[in-house]
Amino acid sequence: MALDKEFKEIPGTIVFDADQSRKGYWLNQFCMSLMKADNRARFKADERAYLDEWKMTEEQKQAVIARDLNRMMALGGNIYFLSKIGATDGKSFQQMAGSMTGMSEEDYRAMMIGGGRSIEGNRRVGEHGDAQRPESHANEDK
Amino acid sequence: MARITASVYTSHIPAVGAAFDLGKTHEPYWQKVFSGYEFSKQWEKEHKPDVILLVYNDHATAFSLSMIPTFAIMTGPEFYPADEGYGRRPVPPVIGHPELASHIASEVIQKDFDLTMVNEIDVDHGLTVPLSCMFGAVDAWPCKIIPFAVNVVQHPVPSGQRCFNLGKAIREAIESYPEDLNVQIWGTGGMSHQLQGPRAGLINSEWDNKFLDELIADPAALARMPNIDYVREAGSEGIELVMWLIARGAMADVAGGPPPKVAHRFYHVPASNTAVGHLILENAA
Numbered sequence: 001m002a003l004d005k006e007f008k009e010i011p012g013t014i015v016f017d018a019d020q021s022r023k024g025y026w027l028n029q030f031c032m033s034l035m036k037a038d039n040r041a042r043f044k045a046d047e048r049a050y051l052d053e054w055k056m057t058e059e060q061k062q063a064v065i066a067r068d069l070n071r072m073m074a075l076g077g078n079i080y081f082l083s084k085i086g087a088t089d090g091k092s093f094q095q096m097a098g099s100m101t102g103m104s105e106e107d108y109r110a111m112m113i114g115g116g117r118s119i120e121g122n123r124r125v126g127e128h129g130d131a132q133r134p135e136s137h138a139n140e141d142k
Numbered sequence: 143m144a145r146i147t148a149s150v151y152t153s154h155i156p157a158v159g160a161a162f163d164l165g166k167t168h169e170p171y172w173q174k175v176f177s178g179y180e181f182s183k184q185w186e187k188e189h190k191p192d193v194i195l196l197v198y199n200d201h202a203t204a205f206s207l208s209m210i211p212t213f214a215i216m217t218g219p220e221f222y223p224a225d226e227g228y229g230r231r232p233v234p235p236v237i238g239h240p241e242l243a244s245h246i247a248s249e250v251i252q253k254d255f256d257l258t259m260v261n262e263i264d265v266d267h268g269l270t271v272p273l274s275c276m277f278g279a280v281d282a283w284p285c286k287i288i289p290f291a292v293n294v295v296q297h298p299v300p301s302g303q304r305c306f307n308l309g310k311a312i313r314e315a316i317e318s319y320p321e322d323l324n325v326q327i328w329g330t331g332g333m334s335h336q337l338q339g340p341r342a343g344l345i346n347s348e349w350d351n352k353f354l355d356e357l358i359a360d361p362a363a364l365a366r367m368p369n370i371d372y373v374r375e376a377g378s379e380g381i382e383l384v385m386w387l388i389a390r391g392a393m394a395d396v397a398g399g400p401p402p403k404v405a406h407r408f409y410h411v412p413a414s415n416t417a418v419g420h421l422i423l424e425n426a427a
Contacts, residue, residue: 003297004368004370006374007297011340012341012342013378014339016296016297018296021207028202035226040227073339078202079337079379080201080202080295087226092157092160093157093414094157094415097336097337100339100340100342101340102340112411112415115345115411116344116415117336117342117345119349119375123375131339131341132340
């Protein structure tokens with residue numbers, strides 16, 4: 001039984017299923033390798049050379065180098081895996097999550113203190129909430 | 143005989159662990175979060191369990207994509223805090239209860255729940271942050287802890303109904319264990335939060351509070367809610383809340399006993415990206 005297609009109709013959201021998992025397998029496994037200090041040091045010393053040790057697509061490697069989390073998500077990354085890149089860069093989860101919204105770090109933090117992003121208009125693609133940015137490429141590969 | 147005396151429900155936000163470890167608990171931002179656990183720390187002193195079955199999820203820490211068990215029970219003797227990329231949390235090791243864990247596994251597998259048994263694993267913030275919230279800074283956790291991991295990372299994740307039914311089977315397993323043990327079952331994760339994409343930062347307080355109401359009063363109805371509703375209404379990471387239904391399914395009222403007493407309820411927005419929810423339900427003595 002395939003996953004309900006409704007999961008693909010939530011705006012600004014990529015649901016990590018078996019298809020995404022296959023697509024992003026080596027991207028995510030590369031991220032896991034960053035849990036070892038030696039690997040973090042080697043990655044920081046020469047990102048390109050370290051990435052070339054993994055069976056990732058060129059697009060995935062470019063997205064990592066650009067630290068484009070939305071792009072990495074679209075290419076099969078999962079946020080819990082991608083967060084290892086953020087940890088390597090010394091970023092908090094709030095900084096990582098905020099970076100995917102197009103908001104500044106200060107604006108995102110203020111939004112959270114103000115009660116977070118509203119669900120209104122953000123339940124289904126085609127409504128009029130603030131997570132429905134058409135320019136976002138988060139939904140590109142759906 | 144062993145018996146489940148209470149269930150505890152709490153978020154397990156990593157930033158809460160970091161605030162705790164860095165001594166920021168009295169900063170106004172964090173004080174509001176930790177104030178919700180003042181009652182709980184005292185309550186745990188007065189209701190000290192022998193064993194906690196702690197339901198959590200691994201966040202791409204011990205389980206990568208190389209293996210993704212839907213349900214895993216930790217049957218080993220001890221488990222260490224994981225290095226999630228920021229160094230290991232400076233908290234005590236977790237001492238397991240291999241005999242009770244193996245008994246639970248044996249009983250529920252024979253009731254058609256296919257658990258993976260794990261003897262060696264490092265435990266991440268999903269497990270250690272609730273312990274810090276409930277026990278504070280201690281040299282050793284005051285009881286034994288059986289970690290129980292649920293896949294909520296790669297979909298399909300188990301349904302609320304499956305989790306609720308598993309909780310019922312776990313209760314029967316625990317209550318057939320011959321030793322006199324005071325056992326608590328904890329469900330962790332949530333509440334509403336989304337950590338990815340343009341919808342990151344989503345919070346749905348109204349939905350969260352309705353979830354708490356229903357978890358208390360009518361968990362069987364709540365268990366029927368499909369996974370899509372969690373993701374749509376509570377954010378892509380809000381799906382963690384299915385884990386709370388394992389703990390709720392293990393309470394006495396589900397098996398025909400009296401309704402539990404709500405000892406404590408707390409809700410606060412935000413901690414980092416997340417709505418903090420916390421409940422303590424007691425079974426009648």
